Structures are given as C-alpha cells and as structure tokens.
Amino acid sequence: MQVHNKHPFVIFVFFLQCFRALCCKGPPPPRPEYDVVCIGLTGSGKTSLLSRLCSEGTETVVPTTGFSIKAVPFQNAILNVKELGGADNIKKYWSRYYQGSQGVIFVLDSASSEEELEIARNELHSALQHPQLCILPFLILANHQDKPAARSLQEIKKYFELEPLARGKRWILQPSSLENMEAVRESFIQLIGQLEEKDLEPGRV
Template sequence: MDYLCFRALCCKGPPPPRPEYDVVCIGLTGAGKTSLLSRLCSEGSDGIVPTTGFSIKAVPFPNAILNVKELGGADNIKKYWSRYYQGSQGVVFVLDSASSDEELEAARNELHSALQHPQLCTLPFLILANHQDKPAARTTNQVKKYFELEPLARGKRWVLEGSSTDNLEAVKESFGQFISLLEDKDTEPARI
C-alpha cells in the first residue's frame, strides 16, 4: 500500500505544457502598456520608462503563456508598428481613458487602423481603457461609443475592459477573457 501512495504522489510526471500565444501590444505613449505588463510579470514598478522600440515579455497565466511584443507608442515609432505584426495571434490595444480629447482621438485613429490592418483584422483584440483610477477617466461605455466599436468591430472577436495597475485582478480577468478568444479560434465572432 505504501508503494501505491508513493507512486501517486511522486511519479505523476511534469504537468502538461500551457499553450503559448504570440500577441502584439500597441497604444500611444503614456497609455500604460509597460506598467501593466510589468505588473502582470510581477516586476517592480520603480523606474518604468516608455518603450522606445519594442520589448518582448512572456506573461504567465494559469491556462496559457502570452508572448507579448510591446511596441513603443511614440510618433516616430508608430510608423513601424506594422513591421512587427507578422506572426501575431492576437492584439492588445491599451488606451489612456483619462487622456485629453486630442490624445483620445489619436488613439481612436490608431485602433481603427489596427482593426482594419490586413495582418490583424481577423485576430482577437483586447482593448484596455487604462487609468480607470484617475478622476477624468472615461467609462468603457463612453470609450465604446466614442471609438465606434459596435459598427467598426462588428464580426470581429474583441473584449473591451477598463483597467488600472491598482486593480491587477481585474486586469488578469480581462486577459483571461482574451485568452478564451485566442483558444476559440473556430468560434463565431463575439464582443464583450
């Protein structure tokens, strides 16, 4: 009997590997891409500076690993975003929901461009309305209406959620929904 107990406890073998997905993370400078990804990777938030080119992080979740290629959002970098789209299986778009009207319009234009880009238009999108902890933050419904997501993203698989580095559990839940979209490649398009 002891042998069976020992075998059950010690000889299970390694756990099955988690699926990995390659995703691209885009958004304007200051939207909070680097901060969110650093927090998800349990890295310190001291000394975070905007990404000036691109960075790659393996972000672990219980049911998957996301290999996130974060692209800097400065004007001189945005024009090269499309060079990094190839091979992506999903898109994370981060916007500053508390930004000025001018910056929100620029973010809207970039999201519209990404949703229509030939290499991205069939991929699932996670749209994070970041900085929800700021007083001037727009709600997700305000963002959805302003960005015209209903008509523009019709027929696509997408999730729009509010986010903040102060509420990491909610961010993880948003990524969980996104991972579900990545897993369900053959399902009907949906929106949340």
C-alpha cells in the first residue's frame, strides 16, 4: 500500500493561513455610540424597559429621581440613554438635560387615565417643538399594551395629534410592554436606523 504524504511546504502554508485568519484580523471596529434622552411621566415604565434591555431585574425598580444613564448595547451600535425622572418637580427641568442629545425616546402609559394622558400629550408636544429636540428623530413608545385598558396605536396617534404635529420630522410610534421585549428591542433598532441616516430627508416612519 502506498501512502501519499503532503509536501511540508503545503502544510506550512495551510497553517500560516489559519494563523492569519485567527490572529491577524485585528480587533473589530468599535460600534458607534449615540446619546439619546428618554422622557415620560412617572409610571410610564421608562426605567423598567431600560433595565430589561440591559438584562437587569425589574423587581426592585423605583421611579427615577433626577436622571440616570444606561449604556444599552445593540449589535451595531450602543445607545447611551439619559433617562429623566417624570415627577412634577423634575420634569419642569427636563430642558436642562437636552443638550447633546442625538435622539429622543418618549414613553407614555397607554392605559393611563384621561388626565394623565392629557399631561403626557402636553409634554410630548412641548418636546417635539423644543429648539434642541425638534430636528431629532423621535421614538414614541405606547407602553403597557398588555393591560386591558391600553389604547391602540391609532387611538394614541389621533389623541396626540401626531400626524399634524410631527409632520416633517423623523418619528416612530410603536407599542411596547415588558411582556414583549423583542418588539421593544426592534423599536430601538429602528431608532438606531434613524440615527445612522442623519442625511436622510425627514419623514414619518
């Protein structure tokens, strides 16, 4: 029986190629980072959503006082989310924290009372028209969609007058709940897409 051995040079080249493939590619390019501000009334669920996106527990979540910053990782980008507390004595200072923002996340409780929904509507209108935010992409999350009293996206869109108010802006309206975090993650990925396309003509999503 005759055995055919590979030439030593061929073996050397093979291992050299493997070495280059494993060791010589260098570190992957850094993911872009975007600074976004997250606003909404107390009880809208901002903190719980962000905690869950960061794989943190929500059992001990308490309303944010002042502000907190979380780095939320995604495959192609990192969102540095500055969450502002939604209490009456805090939200009047929201505008002090808008500077440097590249995008906006507004979370509303779609199952809240008419009175609270009206307050949320006024706050969203104010944010959409603020000089430092008005040209930025907006992600609006109609949260608590798992509750029986939750209003539909069409009801939210009509009540908040989003079509006329946000005309000419880049905005995304999506349902959300802690029961469907995959959908929440997809909403954030849509926002990242808007942030990546800074030169895109403004339009509704």
